Each structure stands twice: as C-alpha cells, then as structure tokens.
Amino acid sequence: MNDNKKANKLRRSLFTIFFMFAVTFVFISVLSLIYVLTRDTIRLNESLVVKRAVLYVAGLEVPQSGIEADALYRDRVREVKDGQGVVLYYEILNAKGGSVQSYVLPVLGAGLWGEIEAVVGVEKDLKTLTGIEFIKQNETPGLGGRITESWFKEQFRGKRWPLQSVPEGEPTGDQEFQAITGATNTVNGVKGILNDRLAKAEQAIKAPE
C-alpha cells in the first residue's frame, strides 16, 4: 500500500516537472518564432526613430511611411562620422546632392532621471536653432516628460543661442523659451544641454575627422 502511494507521488511530481518543461518549451518556441519574424522590422523602426528626428529638427516635412522617410533621409542628409563610425553631426542638404543648408547635432546630457538623448538643428550661423527633438528620455510622466509635447519642441524653431527659460505661458524673446511648470529640473537640464552643445558647435563642425 505504502509503496503504491510513494510510486504515485513520484509519478505526480515527475508529471509536474514534465508539464512545466513542456509548457515552457512550447511557449518559448512560439515567442522565439515571433521574435525572429519581427526582429528586422523592429530594428528598422529603431533606426528610423533617429532618422525621423533628424528630418524633423531640420524643419523638413517627415513622411508617414518608413520607406519614404528613409528615402528622404538618404537624399537630404549626410552623416559626418569620426574614425570609429560614430556620427559627429549631420549635414542637411538643400536638395539631393546639393549644398549644405543647415546642421543637426546629436546631444546627450543629464536630465533629472537619467540621460536625455536628443538632436538639435542649427542654421549655418551655428547660433539659430531649426528645431529640437528628443530621442530618449526618462523624465517624470506628466511633468518633465512633457518636453516631448509638440508645443514645447516647436517653440525652439528660430530661437537663438544662448537660451534662457521663462515661466510657462509668458511671452518669449528670440533667446527665450517657455519652461514647464513643475518640471524645473528637467527643463534646466534641457537648457544646459542645448547651451553647452551649441557653445561647442563651432569646434564640432569645423573639426577635422
């Protein structure tokens, strides 16, 4: 009697283990399949994020479709890289194969919660902005996170360096931008990042590769 019970218990435990393995295996296989099928699309999307951002800050109309955006990027943007293939800045051409009309600089700096990765566009005078766009930020949702809102980004077009912030809602001069109430740290972070980057813009763009 006892032996039977023990055998049963063992069988049940084995079945449990087998079941767990089987279920895990089946599900992970399905997931891996889906992953492999979509991996390229996802990678393409991720690279498009930066390309769309560059087009946006240059003031160009960004097409909806990924393919068109990619084509526009290839026509109008030239990447200037350093020895290791890292992009130092982007040159925006006024037409396919045309001359340089403006620049876009990648920006990396500290926000409140972590790094803020952005791109900022400048005219050839290296002082007037053509636009900004955030690629990566981890700021507080509803507060610092609002830097990605359209009104906040759009206001930078045409502003001149060095930048100062004014409280939200107040009128701005051509060197001032509206901050976000309650997001002082993030906004100061953005301001610092932009000002620093533009201060070194001349060096960055004229520097030999």
Add this chain to the structure above:
Amino acid sequence: MTEGLYAFGVFFAAIFTNNILLTNYLGMCSFLAVSRELKTSVGLGMAVVFVMTCTSAINWLIYYFVLVPFDIVYLRYIAFIIVIAAFVQLVELVIERVSDALYAALGIFLPLITVNCAILGAVLFMVIRDYTFLSGLAFGAGSGIGWALAIIAMAGIRTKLNVRSKVPFGLTGAGITLIIAGIMALAFMGFAGMINIT
C-alpha cells in the same frame, strides 16, 4: 559625480519625487484593499520593501548577465515575473520554517505581493533607465520604501476617516481612497525639485 552619491540621489528621488505609487500609479490593487488597517499596512509595506529590493538586485543580474549576452531580451517579462514569483515562494518557505513571529507579521502578505504591479514595475523602470547595479538596488529599495510610506500614510488617514467623517455611499471603500490618493499625489508633487541629479 561619484556613483555612490548618484545612487543616494536615486534612492531619495524614488521615495519622494517619483513615488512609484503616487506618481507612477503602480501597486494600486493591494494598496486599495489593504490600506484600511494600520497594522496590516505596515506588514505589507515591510514585505514589499524586502521583496522589491531583493528582486531588483536579482533581476538586474539576470538581465545583464543572461538576457543581454544571449540576445533574449524579449523574454524579459517571463524571466522577471518568474524570478519574482519564485523568490516570493522561497521567502515564504524560509520564513515559515524559521520564525513564527515573522511569518505572522509578513508571511501572509507574500502571495499578494507576487501580483503587485509595483514590483515588476520597479524592475522594468530599472532596466529602461540603464541603472548600474548600485543605483538599481537603491532604486528598488527607494521605490519599496516610497510605496510603504504611501500605504502607511493612507491607512492612518483612513482610520481617522472611519471615526470622524460621513463618507457618501458612492465613495465608500475605493472611491474615497482614490481621492485621498489624489490629494497625497498632489502633496508629493511639492517634492519636485528637491533632488537634483546632474
């Protein structure tokens, strides 16, 4: 800025300025249900701090030493939730054997914690923000303490509310708790700007 100081800043920010419950809305289920009594809230809060800190650490290691090198990052949800569930089971087993008093205080809450969104949430935020191990640990601990702070404060308020106020029927239970949570969230917004991590 030294890493230790940065981690310290993350720790404080996770408790106050970016409280995982009052700013990031995580961990509400158990929050609403348990915050009626002060004693149970303290017990649950402590359990959450413990589990959150440990699972943040373990999951950080798993993410950077297993998931990333083997390119199976897309499986992270499964990995994390299994780690959390397994850890909680393990802790429950250990506590049950080791200390009756501790089990009475913490043990019953542990199954409740596995489905607490805040635990998984803290881990997900940690990997999204690319924290180092020390900062990740500080973040986990801070988030836990922030959550515990919120639930204990809420329990205190609700006990007073029971005795003194006439709450309209429609608001009893979850309704008034949410309103109090909203007011607390407003209050915690006042902490914004207190921590400056640059």
Add this chain to the structure above:
Amino acid sequence: MNSYKFRQVFKENIGINNPVFVQILGICSTLAVTNVLRNTVVMCAGLVFVTGLSNLTVSALRKYIPGRVRMMVETLIIAAYVIIVDVVLKAYIPDISRQLGPYVGLIITNCIIMGRAEAFALSNPPGLSLVDGLTSGLGYSYVLLIIAFLRELLGTGSIWGVRVLGAWWTNWNIMIMAPGAFFMLALFIWVVKGNFMKEKKAQGPASTPAPQAVSTGGKS
C-alpha cells in the same frame, strides 16, 4: 442554453461584476496611460487580447495543470501573450509603443487577468472562458476609455491629438498628472456606485468592499 450563458457572462462582466468599479481590479497598469486617449485604446486592445486568450489557454489546459504549479503556469501563459503584444506593437506601431513604455509589460501583473483565470477559466469550458476573458477586458476598457477621454479633453483641450476646445480653454494641467487620474476614477466610481448600486446598498453589499463605520445606518 449555451447562448444564455454567453449573454449572462457578457452582462455580468460589463455591469454588475465589472472588474474595475465593482471589484476595483487592475487599474494599476492602465491608469498611467489614460492621459492620452489614443494610447489607452491601444493598451486596452492589448489587454482584451491577453485576457481573452489566456483565459482560453488556461481553460483548455485546465484538466492537466498540476495543482502545485498552477499559479506559475498561469503566469507563464499570461506573460507569453503579453510578450506577443509587446513585440507586435514594437514592430508595427513603434511610436505608440515608445509612449507606452514599460506599462505594456505591466499587463502581466494586471490583477484582472489572473483573477479571471483563477475564478473562471479553471472551472469552465474554453469557449465560455474566452468570452469571459474578452468581456472582462471590455468591461475594464470602457471605464478607462471614458476616463482617458475626459483626461485628455480637460487636460489638453484635444481628443486623439486633435484640438477641439478653442483657445478660450485653459488646460487643466492637473488632468495630465497623477492626481487627475485618481480624482477622475474616484468620480467615476462615485457616480456609478451612487446611482446604480442603490439596490446593493439596501441588501447589504456582498461584492463591494466592506463599508466603513459611517453613519449611513445599515451595516452588513
């Protein structure tokens, strides 16, 4: 007989047993994204998908799942479907996926899904469980959609990104932030509970949280 059961499940999950305002389940993950209507729609679609399919799968396997690992198997199934949603979003609607961030992953811990799996799928046939899952998800979704609608409207003056209120409207910024979400949900519960749950009040609530010791007379 079968269709009666379907209809009953449907009615219950949308109305008397609505997961959100009666059982107060699962608001965690989605409340965060209710500041933009479009994101909420995507989030809710994902949730309905996961709840329905995980109910279906758990129900189909219910006779084979060993008792001791029940919760782990359920969690595994739910996590797998959430990963599918996450990957699909990343591939086909990447910008919304970035805005949703970690909250998609948090669908796993959404109490509703686990709750339905335990309460329903384990003891009911797959077809009915699927309906139960889908309708629970729907019951949950419409509450959040209403909240999102109001939050986006009052907070930004626009719906689905399109500005509808004129320049005369000053944005209620608080609606975009956490307190706004809490207040909105509380208001919603208040309205529903106060108006539609009066019968429950008379009988002494069974499925609503135990009433506080307030002077409304009846205590169950």
